[in-house]
Amino acid sequence: MSAVTSSPKAALPPVAPRRVRSRGLAKFTRNKAAVAGAFIVGFFALCAILAPLIAPYDPFQTSFLTIRQAPSAAFWFGTDELGRDIFSRMLYGARASLMAGVVSVGIAVAIGVPLGLVAGYFGSWTDMVISRFTDALLAIPFLILAIALAAFLGPSLTNAMIAIGLSAVPIFIRITRAQTLSVKAEDYVEGARAIGLPNVWIIVRYVFPNTLPPIIVQASLTIAAAIIAEASLSFLGLGQQPPNPSWGSMLNTAKNFMSQAPTMSVFPGAAIFLVVLGFNLLGDGLRDALDPREI
DSSP states (O other): OHHHHHHHHHHSOOOOOHHHHHHHHHHHHHOHHHHHHHHHHHHHHHHHHTHHHHOSSOTTOOOTTSTTOOSOSSSTTOBOTTSOBHHHHHHHHHHHHHHHHHHHHHHHHHHHHHHHHHHHHHOHHHHHHHHHHHHHHHTSOHHHHHHHHHHHHOSSHHHHHHHHHHHHHHHHHHHHHHHHHHHTTSHHHHHHHHTTOOHHHHIIIIIHHHHHHHHHHHHHHHHHHHHHHHHHHHHTTSSSOTTSOOHHHHHHHHGGGTTTOTHHHHHHHHHHHHHHHHHHHHHHHHHHHHOTTTO
16 A cells, blocks of 8 residues: 555656756856847837837827938937838837737737647547647648738737737647647656546646746747737738837838838838847747756
């Protein structure tokens, strides 16, 4: 009897030692590209948060005396076709782009992770239904599906975020299901079943925490894709609506003035490039730092 009662306890998952987390953090900080990505993301996040304090002008203020001005001491990034300060609109546009990336990925995680956990843990017909649904959505390119959903829901930043989030759900279902299939075969999960713990408790306490690292990495990489998708939807008129600033809508306007004011397109395009690069570098760094085989 003593052997039987002791085996489930021995099968419970060991608590991750602090030194393992410290090694992961140390490895991340040694990765110069990852630190650079974190710095870029943090810089744009601060710009978005502090936009009301940093912006020198009202982003909606028009002036027909300063139409399409070149960059100068008065207007650091120049002005647009209505005389509005591009630098101020860039700062407020960062809010739309970053919020779209974070919120849409939050929607995808909130829907995709539970479905992936259920499919991977219970298997059988539940896994079959969820997996076939996921395969059907994955057959449609991410951006095409986002455009279709945004067109169906109507043009607005909120609808664009919902459309992008729903389009990214299959990615998180797939990665969570794969991780759950691996984790549920571990001894500590079998031990938890043996002592009669409820399935919900096992999923929440033992399975879900051990699927988090790849989900966190995928989320950081998907935010970059979501920012590009939001810019694309705004460029097509399906995202943030004028006069509210958005990097995508600013590029849409700038394409009409490429010969008269090329700087109108340079700064929004550079901002999209840099923030996407930052999230990609951050995601790659997190992937290396959270890889248990490397710690």
